[in-house]
Amino acid sequence: xxxxxxxxxxxxxxxxxYNPERDARPRWQRYALRVLPGMTxxxxxxxxxxxxxxxxSFRFSCRMGVCGSCAMMINGLPALACNTQIxxxxxxxxxxxxxxxxxxxxxxxxxxxPMFRKHTALHPYIERDDVGELENPSGxxxxxxxxxxxxxxxxxxxxxGSCMAACPTLAxxxxxxxxxxxxxxxxxxxxSRDAGFHGRKMVAGAGHGAFRCHYAGECSHVCPKxxxxxxxxxxxxxxxxxxxxxLKRRRTPAAVQGxxxxxxxLPDIPSAPPxxxxxxxxxx
Amino acid sequence: xxxxKWWTWHIAxxxxxxxxxxxxxxxxxxxxxxxxxxxxxxxxxxxxNVLARSKMLSFVIAYIxxxxxxxxxxxxxxxxxxxxxxxxxxxxxxxNVAFWIGGxxxxxxxxxxxxxxxxx
Numbered sequence: 130x131x132x133x134x135x136x137x138x139x140x141x142x143x144x145x146x147y148n149p150e151r152d153a154r155p156r157w158q159r160y161a162l163r164v165l166p167g168m169t170x171x172x173x174x175x176x177x178x179x180x181x182x183x184x185x186s187f188r189f190s191c192r193m194g195v196c197g198s199c200a201m202m203i204n205g206l207p208a209l210a211c212n213t214q215i216x217x218x219x220x221x222x223x224x225x226x227x228x229x230x231x232x233x234x235x236x237x238x239x240x241x242x243p244m245f246r247k248h249t250a251l252h253p254y255i256e257r258d259d260v261g262e263l264e265n266p267s268g269x270x271x272x273x274x275x276x277x278x279x280x281x282x283x284x285x286x287x288x289x290g291s292c293m294a295a296c297p298t299l300a301x302x303x304x305x306x307x308x309x310x311x312x313x314x315x316x317x318x319x320x321s322r323d324a325g326f327h328g329r330k331m332v333a334g335a336g337h338g339a340f341r342c343h344y345a346g347e348c349s350h351v352c353p354k355x356x357x358x359x360x361x362x363x364x365x366x367x368x369x370x371x372x373x374x375x376l377k378r379r380r381t382p383a384a385v386q387g388x389x390x391x392x393x394x395l396p397d398i399p400s401a402p403p404x405x406x407x408x409x410x411x412x413x
Numbered sequence: 414x415x416x417x418k419w420w421t422w423h424i425a426x427x428x429x430x431x432x433x434x435x436x437x438x439x440x441x442x443x444x445x446x447x448x449x450x451x452x453x454x455x456x457x458x459x460x461x462n463v464l465a466r467s468k469m470l471s472f473v474i475a476y477i478x479x480x481x482x483x484x485x486x487x488x489x490x491x492x493x494x495x496x497x498x499x500x501x502x503x504x505x506x507x508x509n510v511a512f513w514i515g516g517x518x519x520x521x522x523x524x525x526x527x528x529x530x531x532x533x
Binding site: 301302330331335336340341343366369370372373 | 414416493497499
């Protein structure tokens with residue numbers, strides 16, 4: 130990492146440009162950019178788009194490392210453009226390219242739809258037999274703080290695709306589920322409210338599932354949220370093996386805990402303000 | 414789910430190799446220290462000692478176990494490397510079938526040799 134500067138500096142930005150309607154293959158295009166202190170890669174892209182080249186395409190939304198839209202290759206590593214200050218990664222030159230292991234829609238915009246198809250195939254949501262309760266909840270599924278910590282780290286995933294771009298297995302096997310979908314499957318498998326392990330293992334334990342991972346660990350290295358998908362994958366492999374050997378502990382999904390009837394508000398907690406909008410009638 | 418089964422056996426074969434190979438190292442390379450299973454004395458690889466061990470049922474079982482585990486573990490690992498090269502599904506099937514046939518043939522050959530040696 131380059132030592133951040135506190136003064137402005139002129140750098141050269143190399144952008145990977147590609148318009149599938151016009152270009153046969155991607156090409157590099159050079160731009161000059163004055164970097165101000167605190168300027169992020171996303172700020173720099175806006176600067177170039179507004180003042181030099183309005184045809185440049187890139188994806189962004191929240192600008193604060195939450196939505197995961199602006200993941201791209203920044204000087205050879207996947208990272209969030211909004212979360213990376215130029216002065217920290219570039220002294221004189223900055224190279225920006227779309228995430229590898231994905232098709233390019235245009236310029237720096239990758240087509241993430243294969244990732245989300247794989248994600249959907251692994252049922253990234255709470256699955257239970259009591260569908261009626263899920264549709265019309267009568268209370269909350271109880272979960273202790275200890276149960277929460279079993280999957281909390283993996284729940285920080287923002288689906289930016291950085292891990293998928295860094296995965297060497299995905300580079301050779303496009304059908305491989307990949308670190309994000311598998312880590313999210315593990316996140317739900319370890320949720321005490323869930324009972325969907327047997328549905329997910331059909332995909333996770335198949336030919337292009339968790340066992341294709343050979344633990345290069347690059348997914349965890351580049352994850353901007355510290356999710357550690359490589360760890361989730363190894364834990365998932367363990368769960369699948371234990372399940373095959375019938376040694377996996379059966380878990381009853383968390384029961385519904387109805388509203389507390391005898392509870393009283395503590396004296397120092399103020400009551401909630403009145404509704405500004407009338408709450409919708411709950412379906413029965 | 415087939416991959417889960419194959420992976421589990423891959424890990425189990427690795428554990429078996431670890432144990433049986435440790436015994437092999439102990440007997441073959443530390444014979445002067447350990448001194449076990451060398452009834453004729455001298456080097457562990459002396460013909461008389463090799464023949465004596467081959468006639469012990471426990472060794473025949475260990476040989477077959479090591480052969481099976483090493484073949485399975487090695488071929489599964491090699492298959493994983495080949496699959497990393499991105500063969501199409503038809504070629505993957507050919508690799509699977511070829512490895513199963515080749516592995517079973519080698520296993521049969523080695524097992525036969527161990528049994529024949531026991532009967533010498």
